[in-house]
Amino acid sequence: NAGVTQTPKFQVLKTGQSMTLQCAQDMNHNSMYWYRQDPGMGLRLIYYSASEGTTDKGEVPNGYNVSRLNKREFSLRLESAAPSQTSVYFCASRLYMDMNTEAFFGQGTRLTVV
């Protein structure tokens, strides 16, 4: 069972470069999320998509954009990377947002911006 798949697993960017983090889930889930994890701060929500065709900002959306390409895929784009965006990024999915369902997480993307 693949679950939630993130690519790439590791990435080094130079300041000002752009990149897209990819996320795909094969569980037919409706809701998808992007989090960033920083030491001592837990996971913070960047953007989420309640269902196909909708996206909304989370706690820390500045510097990021997202695309819900279809029901399976939810990508996160950094248009002009900054050192402050060095982090581990996690994608997650849930069957529905408004029901008592658990979130399933990908393995993470470790991004370093130099």
Add this chain to the structure above:
Amino acid sequence: AQSVTQPDIHITVSEGASLELRCNYSYGATPYLFWYVQSPGQGLQLLLKYFSGDTLVQGIKGFEAEFKRSQSSFNLRKPSVHWSDAAEYFCAVGLFKLSFGAGTTVTVRA
């Protein structure tokens, strides 16, 4: 606004000893509560969840948690820790969006 506080950043416990991780939450309604575990270099795995009903919840890997509304707490416990329990543990609250605590790192010594 919803939030989670995990007061202990790091806990060291001997193998075979009991473990308790604290979690305090702030939530406007009946809380939906979760505990996740993260092994080094891995994603998060759900240990257990509480939505309603019995306030003592059983999870995987021998973990349990108790919901105490009066204390706004959802503490995680395990009676006897194994070396493989060394990991980072996150408490989370929320329905539409999950808010996570900062995490507690557990070290298990032989």
